Amino acid sequence: MQTASNQIVLRNIYKNFGSINALKDISMVTDSGKIHCILGDNGAGKSTLVNIISGVFQPDQGEYTVNEKRVLFKDPRQALDAGISTVYQNLAIIPIMNIYRNFFLGNEPIHGRLNTINKDFAIETTVKELKKFDINIEDAKRAAGTLSGGQRQILAIARALYFGAKILILDEPTSALGVRESAKVVEQIAQLREHNINVILVSHNIEQAFSLGDEFFIFKNGELVGQFNKLETSANKLRSILEK
């Protein structure tokens, strides 16, 4: 790659929890405008990888660079500031809070001398930003729990992009969704390429990942056992490696 925009490079990353080697010698590169699929069984190290990239954990060894600059995130906030945002499957939004408060969670727009939340702006922006993702909500004051599962995932994605995410990690975005809801979310994820986002997608669903992704990384027991470009592989080939 000539340009280094929104590029993540991991070199020889190790992470241990006690005597368990959660990640062993992981080296990989992800770039903007591409969808990178992280495949693997439970316990393969996918979550640990995501948590290291998003600043929840720190690697024990190895080098982590964003746009050719070495980084050491102490917490998710620092990763967010570097443009790295994660959408977790269950933690994307808070159902009991309303939609616009969820959209601006942790980034509340304030105005006036008393630093109060600018509700009109927050509601207007939420409705506008969701519309870009084909979601029309009439009432942004509704509890976010009243949105469908797919809409919640898209809300979290729209929110991440609005707040400047350039590198977006999606953790099993469709695993809890029905077929039709999944299709809608997949359609929106595919469009993230055009926004030049570096997408890292963690998935169980090989068919879906294959139809959506550009690059595939297969994890087993904390190791990166295979790395493929879409042109040089097939869903069946990926499955055979995973199930070997």
Added chain:
Amino acid sequence: MISLRGMFSRPETGALLGLVFVWGFFAIFAHNGFLSLQGTKSYLQVSSEIGILAIGVTLLMISGEFDLSIGSLIGFSSMSVALLTMEANLSMPVASFLTLIMVMFIGYCNGITVVKSGLPSFIITLGSLFMVRGITIAISKLVTGRTQLGGLADSKGYNIMSSIFGNSLTISGTDFPISIFWWILFGVLGYLILRHTQIGNWIFATGASKESASLMGIPVKNVKVSLFMLTAFCAWFIAITQVTTFGGADVLRGEQKEFIAIIAAVIGGTLLTGGYGSIIGTMIGALIFGIVKQGIIFAGVDADWFQVFMGVMLISAVLVNGIFRKKYADS
């Protein structure tokens, strides 16, 4: 526009119905002056003390934690002020200020212990409830040999403190204690903070999902520790109000107030699990508490029935709130 659905999904709706019911009930059955200005003053005074505590407790509960130590913090504060003025000869404002620092520190310790250990605040603050009460009684006996102290009205600076905390305003011949106005002011501030500021959003998010909130960069631990310090502050405020109203202190001041404050919050629609609640609801909850407590006296019924009534109110509130929320908010 206010729709029926919108109205019933608000946390304070159940409490408002309860308020109308208890007020109507005592307006009909308590003939001995419940409706007079004196009667109104008497239940507003009771409501205001519980109300100020309950506002702090509500914010803390919305953030997902409990503080059972506030009752003993009231006893501690009143005794500390009394000892510092009468035994250490400090002026009352200085004694109150030193006490405030100690009480806020205890609140800080409660908070830090809860967020660092990850243990339920119910247990941690139950422990500090007993520790603080025990320390208060022990020190008080050690220094003075007694558990009650009077005669504070003659101490230095009492008048200044009394004019801030123990004063009253006369409205058509009836003296309304200033604590009622403090209560309303605290309520307005609490409401604005919770509904209209960033901190308020953080409090809701912290209680609704600590994990989600922290992933969005919200400092959930700081939010919780600050709120433990707020409940401690409210306990101190009530203690000073009592000291300057009665001119004395008692180690047992504030007993069971921790539970009553939680009851007021729950009647007002605050969820025990955090993430949901309302200051207006809590104000109404405190008002219901005051009306029932004083209304029973005005009705000439044995005051023992008060506890039965409050228990019934609490359980009905939880049931009714649960039904409303299921039906209109979560669907």
